[in-house]
Amino acid sequence: MQTQICYLLACKKFLILTREMRKIILATLFFSTQFVAGQLLGTSPYSALGIGDPINGDASRIFSIGGTSAAVKDGFNINTANPASYSRLRYTNFDLGVISTNLRQQQGNMEYENGYTAFNYILTSFPLANNLSMMMGIRPHTTRGFDITQIESYTGLDGNPLQTRTRFQGSGGINNAIIGAGWEPFSKGLSVGFNANFFFGGNRDFITNSIIDLPNSVATRVEQELNIRAWQFETGLQYHREIRGIEYGLGGTYRFGNTLRQTLTEQLLAVRLGANQAQVTDTLRSNVDIYAPGYLHSAYSVGFSIGKRSEERPEQYGWTIAGDYRMTFGSEFDGGMQDGRSLTRGGFVDAARISIGATFIPTLAIGRLDRSKQFWNRTEYRLGFFHDEGIISINNTQISAFGTSFGIAVPLKNRAMGPNEVRNNMINFTVAVGSRGTTDNNLVRENFTQFLIGITLSDKWFDKYKYR
Numbered sequence: 253m254q255t256q257i258c259y260l261l262a263c264k265k266f267l268i269l270t271r272e273m274r275k276i277i278l279a280t281l282f283f284s285t286q287f288v289a290g291q292l293l294g295t296s297p298y299s300a301l302g303i304g305d306p307i308n309g310d311a312s313r314i315f316s317i318g319g320t321s322a323a324v325k326d327g328f329n330i331n332t333a334n335p336a337s338y339s340r341l342r343y344t345n346f347d348l349g350v351i352s353t354n355l356r357q358q359q360g361n362m363e364y365e366n367g368y369t370a371f372n373y374i375l376t377s378f379p380l381a382n383n384l385s386m387m388m389g390i391r392p393h394t395t396r397g398f399d400i401t402q403i404e405s406y407t408g409l410d411g412n413p414l415q416t417r418t419r420f421q422g423s424g425g426i427n428n429a430i431i432g433a434g435w436e437p438f439s440k441g442l443s444v445g446f447n448a449n450f451f452f453g454g455n456r457d458f459i460t461n462s463i464i465d466l467p468n469s470v471a472t473r474v475e476q477e478l479n480i481r482a483w484q485f486e487t488g489l490q491y492h493r494e495i496r497g498i499e500y501g502l503g504g505t506y507r508f509g510n511t512l513r514q515t516l517t518e519q520l521l522a523v524r525l526g527a528n529q530a531q532v533t534d535t536l537r538s539n540v541d542i543y544a545p546g547y548l549h550s551a552y553s554v555g556f557s558i559g560k561r562s563e564e565r566p567e568q569y570g571w572t573i574a575g576d577y578r579m580t581f582g583s584e585f586d587g588g589m590q591d592g593r594s595l596t597r598g599g600f601v602d603a604a605r606i607s608i609g610a611t612f613i614p615t616l617a618i619g620r621l622d623r624s625k626q627f628w629n630r631t632e633y634r635l636g637f638f639h640d641e642g643i644i645s646i647n648n649t650q651i652s653a654f655g656t657s658f659g660i661a662v663p664l665k666n667r668a669m670g671p672n673e674v675r676n677n678m679i680n681f682t683v684a685v686g687s688r689g690t691t692d693n694n695l696v697r698e699n700f701t702q703f704l705i706g707i708t709l710s711d712k713w714f715d716k717y718k719y720r
Contacts, residue, residue: 295355295366297398297696300422301598301644304394309373311347312680312706316659317609318636320574322555323490323503327567328676328710330375330387334505335445336488338434341385347375349706356699358691383436393428396455415464424455426480441493447486454479462525470533473521481513484548501557512546514588544595546588553578562616570617578605582643599645609636632661647693655686680706
């Protein structure tokens with residue numbers, strides 16, 4: 253009889269879980285649709301290379317510790333960079349972030365200022381069973397937005413100087429829909445996980461060539477639209493063990509390379525440039541939906557973590573220190589070919605990335621403050637550093653980047669509604685500053701400042717209380 257009662261309770265809980273999961277999935281799909289529709293435009297000339305300028309879509313906690321993630325594990329924050337970390341997400345979590353990026357670009361004696369503001373990620377996770385959790389979300393993967401003009405001088409047939417103007421313009425971007433799961437099968441600190449990443453979107457390029465000294469001449473324009481679809485899978489492993497009150501962790505990930513499915517629509521047009529817009533006079537050549545496959549490169553990461561978990565709230569750490577090493581095999585990247593020419597600009601090489609980060613919560617780290625209700629004592633402080641060699645190489649120069657980040661997680665007032673109910677809601681603020689590129693070899697250096705504002709909601713769902 254007792255077995256039958258337990259079976260009925262399990263079925264009831266499964267039905268409740270199923271209904272709530274439907275709500276989560278529908279909400280996520282709704283936000284995903286709005287997110288994709290509002291895909292941002294980039295503002296960097298480096299977005300003209302490859303399939304676009306990569307965007308850091310890490311959630312706020314990982315973003316604020318320099319992207320350090322291989323061995324990082326937390327009960328209230330989603331770490332998409334290592335799916336093995338999901339095994340500790342025993343509550344329903346919702347994470348949303350908005351990022352604002354300001355760029356100061358320098359090339360020679362010229363300086364420009366650019367920037368954008370957009371959603372950076374929408375993530376949700378929920379437990380499926382003991383030590384088994386699932387995560388899904390959507391975020392931008394690359395962005396494309398540039399407008400570059402190149403002027404060259406020649407000697408005409410009549411011996412007079414002649415100048416041509418070539419204008420390169422681009423827009424678009426690739427999005428990343430991600431789903432994954434993490435599991436700690438033996439409850440002994442070893443966890444495994446996987447992510448399935450689906451990339452989708454498209455890039456549009458316009459290349460217009462005209463003669464400056466002949467304003468009534470007909471110019472030529474190449475219009476390219478590249479639609480991209482691809483799957484890429486990632487596995488993760490983490491091991492954590494507590495020794496004398498301090499938890500030590502090791503972690504690693506491997507991202508598999510895979511085919512990049514691309515269809516190209518291309519037109520060569522004769523246009524007459526007007527004051528407001530170009531007028532097409534003739535179509536010289538047209539290719540529609542030409543399949544031009546490429547290849548996405550692989551990568552791996554390894555890392556460590558040291559921290560002290562809270563005795564009252566083991567889901568959180570009083571303090572942590574972590575470090576990562578990541579190797580990206582950029583030389584494997586293939587942007588596809590059409591008529592013997594590459595569809596992507598730039599060269600790609602293997603590159604390493606190192607980072608280190610730390611977090612600190614005074615009330616959980618310092619014993620005498622464990623009862624403190626002061627705002628600043630309950631706040632989590634985060635700090636990180638990173639250096640990335642960069643997989644892009646131009647004129648035998650790698651486009652490297654380095655920076656530092658600082659963030660805080662401000663806890664909101666959490667009111668428990670029932671016995672054993674857990675809630676942990678936070679507002680996250682992060683500032684990252686750094687530099688990418690160089691002015692050598694007529695290249696562009698970008699000094700960036702990024703502001704990330706996010707909200708993290710964690711709650712224990714699916715439990716039904718008979719008494720309150």
